[in-house]
Amino acid sequence: MQKLTSKDVYSLLDRIEKKVDSLSEKLYEELLEIRKLDVDQNSLLAEHSRRSTNLEKDNKLREEKLRAELLLLDRKINTIALPIRAINLIKVSLVWIGTLSLGILSILKLFKHL
Numbered sequence: 001m002q003k004l005t006s007k008d009v010y011s012l013l014d015r016i017e018k019k020v021d022s023l024s025e026k027l028y029e030e031l032l033e034i035r036k037l038d039v040d041q042n043s044l045l046a047e048h049s050r051r052s053t054n055l056e057k058d059n060k061l062r063e064e065k066l067r068a069e070l071l072l073l074d075r076k077i078n079t080i081a082l083p084i085r086a087i088n089l090i091k092v093s094l095v096w097i098g099t100l101s102l103g104i105l106s107i108l109k110l111f112k113h114l
Contacts, residue, residue: 004012
C-alpha cells in the first residue's frame with residue numbers, strides 16, 4: 001500500500017471539491033428548470049380549470065335551452081294531437097252508438113217475430 005503525501009491529499013481534496021461544486025451547480029440548474037416547469041404546469045392547470053368551468057356553464061345553459069325547447073315542442077304536439085284525439089273519440093263513440101243501436105234493433109226484431 002502506498003502512502004499518500006500531503007500534496008496528494010490536497011490534490012485529491014481539490015478534485016473532490018471541484019466535482020462537488022460541479023454537481024452542486026448542475027443540481028442548482030436542474031432545480032431552476034424544475035421551478036420553471038412547475039410555473040408552466042401551474043399556468044396550464046389554471047387555464048384548464050378556467051376552461052372546464054366555462055364548459056360546465058355552457059353545458060348548463062345549453063341544457064336549459066334544450067329543456068325549454070322540448071317543453072315548447074311538447075305543447076305544440078299536444079295542441080296538434082288534441083283535435084286528432086277528439087276525432088278518434090267521436091269515431092269510437094259513433095261505433096259504440098251504432099253497435100248499441102243495432103243490438104237494440106236486433107232485440108226488437110226478435111221480439112216482433114216471437
